[in-house]
Amino acid sequence: MTKYKQIRIALNNCGVIDPENIEDYIARDGYMALGKCITEMTPQDVIKEIKDSGLRGRGGGGFPAGLKWEIASKNHADQKYVVCNADEGDPGAFMDRSVLEGDPHAVLEAMAICGYSIGATKGLIYIRAEYPLAIKRLKIAIDQAREVGLLGKNIFGSKFDFDIELRYGAGAFVCGEETSLIHSMEGLRGEPTIKPPFPAEKGYLGKPTNVNNVETYASVPIIIRKGASWFNKIGTEKSKGTKVFALAGKVNNVGLVEVPMGTTLREVIFEIGGGIQNGKKFKAVQTGGPSGGCLTEKHLDTPIDFDNLVAAGSMMGSGGMIVMDEDNCMVSVAKFYLDFTVEESCGKCSPCRIGNKRLFELLERITKGQGTMDDLQRLRNMSNVIKDTSLCGLGQTSPNPVLSTLDNFYDEYLAHVKDHKCPAGECKDLMKYFIIAENCVGCTACARVCPVGAITGEKKEAHLINSETCIKCGACMERCKFDAIIIK
C-alpha cells in the first residue's frame, strides 16, 4: 500500500468511466451501496457507518458528516431535503467540477443514501451556472438513473422514494456558505443568516436540510461498500480518508491529486507535483482559497489534515493549493485575495463590507510604496476585528491571507514600507528599469521592442530608459542579450 503516495477514493471513477453512461458506473459496483443501504441496513445503521468512518465535510469546515446526518434525521418534519453544494468558488480550485464531470452518478447515489438515512425524499444540487459541462452530465445522469428506476418511486422495490433536481447559482462566492446557498435556492438574495437555527433544523423552505459538499458525497458510496473500518484506517487520527487537491500555480505537474490525510505538503508539491517550474525556488503555498493562508518552507513537513492546517494559520478549505515561487510578492498575493473578497462580500454585515474594503486600500497603499509602519499595525488590528465580528464564514476568514502573510513574510512588508522596494519585483509602482551603460552595446533591440517608445539612444551607444514614460512591462529586459537592463 505504500508504493504510491496517492489513493483515489473520491476520484475512483474519474477518468475511468464514461460519465454519460450509467452502465459504466454500474459495472464498477455503482449503486450497489444504495442497494445495500435500502435492502440490508436501517437508516440508523447507515448513519452509524458514516459516523464510524470519521468522514468530515470536504467543503471547508470539516464538520463530521455522520453527525450532520444524525441531527437532520432526528428533526421530524413532513418533508426534508438533501442538498449538494456544488458552488465551488475558490480561485484555482476545480476538484468538485472534475468529480461532477467525471463521476456524476457517485454524487447522485450518495445523495439518495443520505436521503434514505435522514428521511428525505428530495435532493437538490446547487451548482454554478459557470459549469455547463458538469450540468450537462448531471442532467444526463439524473435522466438515466430515473429511467432504470434508481431514482424515483419505490427504489429497489422498497417504500423509499427519492428524486433529484438541479438549482443554478450565479457564481457568488458567498453562496458556498450553507445558509446563503439555501436562501439563493429559495429565490432570495444570497445572504447568510445567523446560525442557529442550523439547516439541519430549519433549512430549505424552513424544513430540515442536510447540506454537504460534492467531494463528501463522492466518498460515501465507497465507505458503505468497503465499510467504515476500511475507510478509517486511512488518514490521521482526527482526519480520516483522503482529500482531493487541485494543485495549481508555479508547480510542474498541475492537476488533481488525491492523497491520504497526513501526507506532507512537501510530498504533494515536490514528489507528486514534480517541484517548482523552471527550477525556481519554492516560496509559499496557499491553501484554503481566499479563506486560507500562505504556508512557507517551515511548514512543508507538516502532515496535511484539518487541524494541522488551522494550527499553521491556514485551513483545508475545499482543497485549492496554489504554489508560489520566488517571483511572487506576498503583499500582492494578499491584495489579490482581498480584492476577491471585497468583490464577493454580500454587504449584509459592516465588518465584512467596510472592513475588507479598508484592508484592501491599506494593502494597495503598501504596494505603491506609500505605506507606513502604522499601516502595518492597522492591518493586523483591523483583520482581527473583521474576523471576530463578521456574520458568516466569508468575513470571518477573509483576513486570513493578510494575517498569514504578515506572520510569515513580515520582512517583505517591511521592504515595501521602509525601503519602498518589492523584493520579488512584482509591484510595478516600486520598480524602475535601468540600463547599465557598461553592458549596453547599443544594439537598439530594446528600443525597438518598447511599446511606448521610452528607450532612446544612438546605435552602438549606451541607451537610456525614460522612467516617466516607462510602463514597466519588462519587454526590454526579456529582449536584451547582454544583461544590460536591470530592475532597481
Add this chain to the structure above:
Amino acid sequence: MTKIKTLADLVKLRDELQSKQALADSADNAESIIQIKVGMGTSGIASGAKAVIDFLVEALEKRNIEANVSQTGDMGYSYAEPTIEVKKPGKDPVVFGFVNVQKADEIIEKYIKRDELVEGIIPVNYHTIDN
C-alpha cells in the same frame, strides 16, 4: 434499458457488464478489442481533446482497426492535457499525455499497430480502492 426493481436485478446487470468487460479486456477471444479513452473534462476539452477524439474515431475506421473509443472525465493530469488511455487486450492500460492530432496518429501507427512505445507516457502514480 430494463428497470432495476431489486438488488438482485442490479447484481445481475453488474455481473453481465463485468464479464462483458473482462472478455473485451483479455486477449485471444472473439470479444477482445482495443479500448481508447479520451479525457474529456473541461481542462481536456479546452486543450483540444475534442479534435483528438474525432480524429481517433475517423482514423481508426479508415485504417481498419477495430477499437472502442469513448470519453471519460478528467484523469487528473491537467498539465499534460489532452490525455488518452489505450488498453490493448491482455495488457495493462497506458496513459499518454500531450496528445494532439499528430501524437494520436503516432500512437496509432506505433503503439497500436506495432507495439512500439511512444514518448509521453504518464506512469501510474496512485492506488485504487482495490489495492
